[in-house]
Amino acid sequence: MPNLTMPKITLKHTALLMLAAGVLALPLLSSPVSAQNDPIASRKAVMKSVGGAMRDPGQMMRGQAPFDLAKVKASLETFVDASGKMSALYPKGSETGGETTASPKIWEAKADFDARMVKFGADAKEALASITDEASFKANFPKVGQNCGGCHETYRIEKK
Amino acid sequence: MIGMSKQQILLGLALALVCGATGFWVLTAPAVWHAVRGVPTVPVKAAQLENGQTLFWAGGCASCHATPDQDDRLRLGGGRTLPTPFGTFRVPNLSSDKQDGIGGWSDQAFITAMREGVSPDGRHYYPAFPFTSYALMRDQDLVDLLAYLKTLPAVTGRVADHDLNFPFSFRRGLGLWKWLNLGSGPYQPQAGQSDDWNRGAYLVNGPGHCAECHSPRDVMGGIRTSLRLSGGPDPEGGAGYIPNLTSHASGLAKWSAEDIAEFLKTGFTPDFDSAGGSMASVIKNMAHLTDADRMAIATYLKSLPPLPSNKPAKKTP
Numbered sequence: 001m002p003n004l005t006m007p008k009i010t011l012k013h014t015a016l017l018m019l020a021a022g023v024l025a026l027p028l029l030s031s032p033v034s035a036q037n038d039p040i041a042s043r044k045a046v047m048k049s050v051g052g053a054m055r056d057p058g059q060m061m062r063g064q065a066p067f068d069l070a071k072v073k074a075s076l077e078t079f080v081d082a083s084g085k086m087s088a089l090y091p092k093g094s095e096t097g098g099e100t101t102a103s104p105k106i107w108e109a110k111a112d113f114d115a116r117m118v119k120f121g122a123d124a125k126e127a128l129a130s131i132t133d134e135a136s137f138k139a140n141f142p143k144v145g146q147n148c149g150g151c152h153e154t155y156r157i158e159k160k
Numbered sequence: 161m162i163g164m165s166k167q168q169i170l171l172g173l174a175l176a177l178v179c180g181a182t183g184f185w186v187l188t189a190p191a192v193w194h195a196v197r198g199v200p201t202v203p204v205k206a207a208q209l210e211n212g213q214t215l216f217w218a219g220g221c222a223s224c225h226a227t228p229d230q231d232d233r234l235r236l237g238g239g240r241t242l243p244t245p246f247g248t249f250r251v252p253n254l255s256s257d258k259q260d261g262i263g264g265w266s267d268q269a270f271i272t273a274m275r276e277g278v279s280p281d282g283r284h285y286y287p288a289f290p291f292t293s294y295a296l297m298r299d300q301d302l303v304d305l306l307a308y309l310k311t312l313p314a315v316t317g318r319v320a321d322h323d324l325n326f327p328f329s330f331r332r333g334l335g336l337w338k339w340l341n342l343g344s345g346p347y348q349p350q351a352g353q354s355d356d357w358n359r360g361a362y363l364v365n366g367p368g369h370c371a372e373c374h375s376p377r378d379v380m381g382g383i384r385t386s387l388r389l390s391g392g393p394d395p396e397g398g399a400g401y402i403p404n405l406t407s408h409a410s411g412l413a414k415w416s417a418e419d420i421a422e423f424l425k426t427g428f429t430p431d432f433d434s435a436g437g438s439m440a441s442v443i444k445n446m447a448h449l450t451d452a453d454r455m456a457i458a459t460y461l462k463s464l465p466p467l468p469s470n471k472p473a474k475k476t477p
Contacts, residue, residue, distance in 0.1 A: 054432040062422060101400075101436065114420020129414055142426070148434035149427035156436030 039057055040098035040103075043089035046082045053078035057141055065132040072141070076128045079144065085120030087114045103157045120147040188335025190278040197344050200275060202267045203300045206211045212308025215301050217448035219294070219367040222314065225254040227315065233444065235415040236261070237315035242288055245379070247324030249288040255315035262309060270306040271299060275345055277338065284334035285339070287381065293369035295345040296362065341382040356452075360460025363453060364389075373402045373438065376470050390467035396438065401471045408466035420458035421451065 046104070053075040059065035089111070090106050106113045123144045131137045164172075186192060216222070227237035229244075236254040248455060254263035262270070269280040273337045277284060277291035285291060345368050349358040364370045376392040390411070391404035404411030412420065419430045427435040427443040435443055446454060 006313070051433050054428065054434075058428055058432045061426075103437075145426060145428070145434075149436075149440045151441030152427075152434050152436035153438075153444075156440075157398055158394060158402065158437055 039089045039091055039094040040100050049078055050082045054140050061141060067137060072137055073128060074133060076124045079124035080121050083117050086117045101157050102158055103155045107154050116151045123147060162163035172192060188332045190282050193276050199326050201299060203303055205300060207307030208304045209308050212304035215305040216308055217445045218363050220442060220445045221254060224251045234312050236312060237317060238319045244451045245397060246328040248287065249321060249322045250319050252319050253315060256310045256312055257314040257316055260316055260318045261313060261314060266342045267303050271302050274302055284331050290369040292342050293366060293372055294348040295342060296366035298346045302444060309345060313415055331355055337380060356456045356459050357463060360456035363457050364460050374405050387467060391469040391471060405461055405462040406467045407462060408468055410469035412461060417458035417462050420461055421454040423455060424454045
């Protein structure tokens, strides 16, 4: 006679099952799909990449690190890339939440905000072309960096 | 009230009312400050435009008075609105226009405005105009600043009056507020401190008016002096908390003087984050100062005793 009763679920089984579910769910948590659905997290990550890329040239500007053209170019490429991604990461409905420090003014003046992102990218591209040595770096890099404060003044608010 | 007739009580009450009203009238009269603390003297030395320009940037005049929604920070037509818990302030015209701006002002009138918070027509200014800090400015610096302001373009147009909630709409009451919150300047250099430190103390507490945003305030809107520069809620009504500038762990403990000077020039923190909001506007002003002045500010800030920030704990969701 076949055993028609359900197999007995022991504590050991439950633990194994939970572990398996956890392992299966892991890639979901870190998948790029969830990042795309969360514009606040995505734009924070892009902004962080810009801040991170500012470190090398920033330290070179301050004389805290030796000039390195390859590193400067890599940073400028990051800026160009970020400026292209940014505008799409502020859709309507993402005004609040996730401890965002985006100012509500972004959505009142989206065209101006987008134009500033385009300018940031264009300035970075121009710097990529014009920076060839330390002297041209010191002369042309600050113009790129000024985009940060210029935009933050209007469109970033203080952390709570 | 044994032994007092009803008439005597009424007379007493009436007397108290008259005395109270007279006392209030006298205490809040804009001219009484002069009578008690003396009329400011106007220096005779010719105005130094270059020094006036330095003080213009140190004082952050453009951050509030520049015409909004345009890029020329020397076009001081006013018109910016400042929403606060007390109501909405409208920033007046500071351009050199003789009718609508300050083009026709005397040195004496300007010193009285900056140091006592009283307008040329004898009315109290609200402390949204940070005269409690500007009061520390030296006579010669104020004369130089006015002379520089008069070289800037004239912009026509008067800005409408503030739109404040009662009782703040009652200007005369500010007379009492001033007795509580307005010291008498100008700044006196501290013996035993370096010239650099004294220059920094002057720039931070006088023209720079850093404490106006970077300090907590009491219920009357006065700066809590014991917690000066330890940070505070956004006085412009924003949800953010303005950072602590003392050398406490919640403040500038990890910043070197060079970090502070560099931040004031470029807006980049030691972590290469970039300042936002009102501070980005302040950086645009500070960037015009000399390296020596920015370093003096940094030297002074690094000397401040550590005070913990009163920033409210984050709510956990």
